[in-house]
Amino acid sequence: MEKQQKKLINALVLVVENFRSPEALGPVLNALGGRHIGYGVIPKYYGPVGDALLMAFEQSLQEDWTPEVKRAWTDAYRTITGLMLKGAVVVSTPNVVPNQKDVTHNQPKELKTQLLNESKPSVPQTEQQKKPLVSIQLDGEIIQKTLSKITDSYQKFQEQSLIQRLGEVLKGILEKFIDNFWTQPAWLVASVSAVLFIIIYVAADDNSLIGKILQSVDALSMVVALILFIKEAPDRRKQFHYQAWSIVDAAHGVKVSYARILALQDLNEDGVSLRGVDAIGAELVAINLSRANLSDTKLSEADLSNANLSHANLNNANLSQAKLSGANLSDANLSFARLSQVNFSSANLSGANLICADLSNANMSGVNLTNASLSGANLKSAYLSGANLKGAKVSISDLSGALLTGAVMPDGSKYKSVEDGVTNK
Incomplete structure (x- = not known):
C-alpha cells in the first residue's frame, strides 16, 4: 500500500504542476489509462474513484474545502478521466505483431464501445442568438447587378460541383x-x-x-x-518480420548478438512496435532505435552506451542498472520507467519526459537535462554533478535528495553547496 500511496501522490503532484502543459500531461495519462486496462479497470469505475477522492479532500481540508477548490478538483479529475480513457481506447484496439513478447488482453466489444463513447469530450451546446432582420431599400439597377452576380456565382459553383463530383x-x-x-x-x-x-x-x-x-x-x-x-510484396515483408522476430527470440538470454541488433533496427525502420521486448543484460551498444516503441520493455543491466533512442517511447520500461552513457535520449518518453542505478553519464536527455520515473542512485553526471520534465521523479541519491537542468520542470523537493555539486539549476544558476557559504538553491 505504501507504493500505491506514493504513486497516487506523484500522480496528483503531476497534475497540479503540469495542468497547463497538456503536451507533457496528455501522453503520461494516456499511457496510465492504457495500463489500467490490464488491471481490469472499466469506465464505470472512474466515477466512484473520483467521488472517494473528492470526499477524502473534503474530510482532510475541512474549512479550506471551498466551493472554488471543489470545482477546480472536479474539473481536474474530469480531465484526468478523459485522458486516461483515450489511452484505454488505444490499448483496447488489438494490434497484432508477430512473435512479439507482449500480453494481449482480449477486451469485449462492449468495453471498446463504452470507452469510445466515454472518451469523447462533451461539447456544450451554445444557444444561437437571433439576429434582427434589417430592411434595406434597393433600386432596380442594384437589384439587377446583384442578381447577375448571383447567377455567375451559381454557374461557377455548378461547374466546380461537377468537377468535384467527378x-x-x-x-x-x-x-x-x-x-x-x-x-x-x-x-x-x-x-x-x-x-x-x-x-x-x-x-x-x-x-x-x-x-x-x-x-x-x-x-x-x-x-x-x-x-x-x-x-506479393506485403507477404515478403511479413516473412521478413517473422524472420527478424525469430532472431530476437533466439538471442534471448544471449549477451552478445549482432544479428539481434540488426533485427531490432530493421523492425523499427519498418514501423513495427518493439513493445515488451525482453533483452535483459544484452549488449546493444550504439544501437539505433530512434522513435521506437519500447514501452514495457525489459532492458535491465543492458549495455546501451552511445545508443540513439531519441523520441523513443520507453514508458514503464525496466532499465534498472543499465548502461546508457553517451546515449541520445532527447525528447524520449521515460515516464514511470524504472531507472534506478542506471549509468547516464554524459547522456543527452534534453526535452525528455521523466515524469514519475525512478532515478534513485542513478549516475547522471554531466547529463544534459535542459527542458526535461522531472515532476514526481524519484531522485533519491541520484548523482547529478555537473548536470545541466536549465529549464527543467522539477520541484525543489524532488531535488532535495540528489547530489547536485556543480549542477546548473532550472533557473540557470549554478548550484552552491552549504560548504561554499551560500544557502542551497
Whole structure:
C-alpha cells in the first residue's frame, strides 16, 4: 500500500504542476489509462474513484474545502478521466505483431464501445442568438447587378460541383481498385493483368512507342511478373518480420548478438512496435532505435552506451542498472520507467519526459537535462554533478535528495553547496 500511496501522490503532484502543459500531461495519462486496462479497470469505475477522492479532500481540508477548490478538483479529475480513457481506447484496439513478447488482453466489444463513447469530450451546446432582420431599400439597377452576380456565382459553383463530383467518383473507383488489388488472390490479379495487356496490345497503334514495346515477345510475361512482384510484396515483408522476430527470440538470454541488433533496427525502420521486448543484460551498444516503441520493455543491466533512442517511447520500461552513457535520449518518453542505478553519464536527455520515473542512485553526471520534465521523479541519491537542468520542470523537493555539486539549476544558476557559504538553491 505504501507504493500505491506514493504513486497516487506523484500522480496528483503531476497534475497540479503540469495542468497547463497538456503536451507533457496528455501522453503520461494516456499511457496510465492504457495500463489500467490490464488491471481490469472499466469506465464505470472512474466515477466512484473520483467521488472517494473528492470526499477524502473534503474530510482532510475541512474549512479550506471551498466551493472554488471543489470545482477546480472536479474539473481536474474530469480531465484526468478523459485522458486516461483515450489511452484505454488505444490499448483496447488489438494490434497484432508477430512473435512479439507482449500480453494481449482480449477486451469485449462492449468495453471498446463504452470507452469510445466515454472518451469523447462533451461539447456544450451554445444557444444561437437571433439576429434582427434589417430592411434595406434597393433600386432596380442594384437589384439587377446583384442578381447577375448571383447567377455567375451559381454557374461557377455548378461547374466546380461537377468537377468535384467527378473527382470523388474517380477517387472512389481508385480506392476500390486498390482494395481489391490487395485482397484478391494472386492468380486472379495476374489473369486480369494479362487480359488488360492483351486489350491494350490490340488497341495500340503498331507504329507508336507503346505498340513497339508491346510487340516484344517477353512483354506479357514481364508485365505479369511485375504485377505479381508488387502483389506479393506485403507477404515478403511479413516473412521478413517473422524472420527478424525469430532472431530476437533466439538471442534471448544471449549477451552478445549482432544479428539481434540488426533485427531490432530493421523492425523499427519498418514501423513495427518493439513493445515488451525482453533483452535483459544484452549488449546493444550504439544501437539505433530512434522513435521506437519500447514501452514495457525489459532492458535491465543492458549495455546501451552511445545508443540513439531519441523520441523513443520507453514508458514503464525496466532499465534498472543499465548502461546508457553517451546515449541520445532527447525528447524520449521515460515516464514511470524504472531507472534506478542506471549509468547516464554524459547522456543527452534534453526535452525528455521523466515524469514519475525512478532515478534513485542513478549516475547522471554531466547529463544534459535542459527542458526535461522531472515532476514526481524519484531522485533519491541520484548523482547529478555537473548536470545541466536549465529549464527543467522539477520541484525543489524532488531535488532535495540528489547530489547536485556543480549542477546548473532550472533557473540557470549554478548550484552552491552549504560548504561554499551560500544557502542551497
